[in-house]
Amino acid sequence: MTTPRSSDHRRPIVVGIDPDPANRTALAWAADEAARRHAPVRLVHAEGTPTGGYRTWGPRPSWEEWNQALHLVGEQVLKAAVGFTEERDPQLEVDALLAEGHPAWILREQSRDAAVVVLGSRHLGRVQEVFSPAAVALPVMAHSHCPVVVVPEPEHITQQPAYFVVGVDGSERSTAAVDYAFEEAALRGAQLRAVYAWQPGLLGVLDEQAAQRECRRLLYETTAGRGASYPDVELHYELVSGHPVQVLTEASAHALGLVVGTRGHGGFAGMLLGSVSQGVLNHARCPIFAVPHPPV
Numbered sequence: 001m002t003t004p005r006s007s008d009h010r011r012p013i014v015v016g017i018d019p020d021p022a023n024r025t026a027l028a029w030a031a032d033e034a035a036r037r038h039a040p041v042r043l044v045h046a047e048g049t050p051t052g053g054y055r056t057w058g059p060r061p062s063w064e065e066w067n068q069a070l071h072l073v074g075e076q077v078l079k080a081a082v083g084f085t086e087e088r089d090p091q092l093e094v095d096a097l098l099a100e101g102h103p104a105w106i107l108r109e110q111s112r113d114a115a116v117v118v119l120g121s122r123h124l125g126r127v128q129e130v131f132s133p134a135a136v137a138l139p140v141m142a143h144s145h146c147p148v149v150v151v152p153e154p155e156h157i158t159q160q161p162a163y164f165v166v167g168v169d170g171s172e173r174s175t176a177a178v179d180y181a182f183e184e185a186a187l188r189g190a191q192l193r194a195v196y197a198w199q200p201g202l203l204g205v206l207d208e209q210a211a212q213r214e215c216r217r218l219l220y221e222t223t224a225g226r227g228a229s230y231p232d233v234e235l236h237y238e239l240v241s242g243h244p245v246q247v248l249t250e251a252s253a254h255a256l257g258l259v260v261g262t263r264g265h266g267g268f269a270g271m272l273l274g275s276v277s278q279g280v281l282n283h284a285r286c287p288i289f290a291v292p293h294p295p296v
Contacts, residue, residue, distance in 0.1 A: 173261030
């Protein structure tokens with residue numbers, strides 16, 4: 001069993017708090033991750049612009065009353081979340097932050113000093129919600145300074161023996177993802193499946209056998225050299241033909257998590273470009289780890 005990187009030891013696990021007390025899967029995951037890493041956990045509730053429907057009677061309240069009401073609700077949300085976290089693990093070091101601003105902006109700022117940012121994904125199931133102003137996960141993942149974990153609701157059922165899946169495309173971004181995937185697998189005593197999704201004929205390559213050999217070489221080279229640091233992690237290589245969304249979704253169907261690399265500060269690259277990243281977020285049922293390069 002490995003220990004977290006020393007630079008991450010006192011960095012908090014930051015989790016965005018859902019105001020609905022029924023949605024605690026992401027918070028529970030964050031508390032468990034903090035316990036595994038012996039790290040503090042920071043609960044963040046962001047107050048965005050107040051919406052209509054604050055009350056249905058009487059005149060519209062003044063801005064001061066509106067703001068005060070939001071603060072009271074936010075404090076109640078955080079108090080309940082702190083209670084849930086402390087009950088789950090009384091040994092955790094917990095602090096709470098009530099912040100004003102768009103949740104995506106607040107969490108991106110928090111990522112500067114965090115070991116990881118954790119979000120729920122229940123709002124990512126429909127296309128209109130992915131692209132709505134209220135969507136949080138995609139802008140946070142695109143600009144975060146640390147890894148971001150998106151945890152689906154409801155809780156995922158894993159397969160035994162437990163395993164992680166990491167997407168590999170031969171880029172430096174996937175190298176950072178592989179490093180993080182090894183660490184996460186080691187923390188849980190899990191296996192690791194390194195998956196390279198390739199599409200025959202995508203680049204007009206006539207010799208598909210040669211293309212496969214090149215993809216396999218990149219797969220091996222990207223994952224090489226971790227055995228000494230993670231001797232207990234059993235590594236499996238998988239070169240799979242098909243669209244990356246389908247390949248990664250199917251490979252991670254019963255995984256503890258799917259780890260992918262991101263460009264950081266402006267979107268995805270490599271095999272998780274554009275619609276692929278959104279497709280994985282929409283269809284994968286396990287936690288998705290988006291790791292920026294270079295890692296912080």
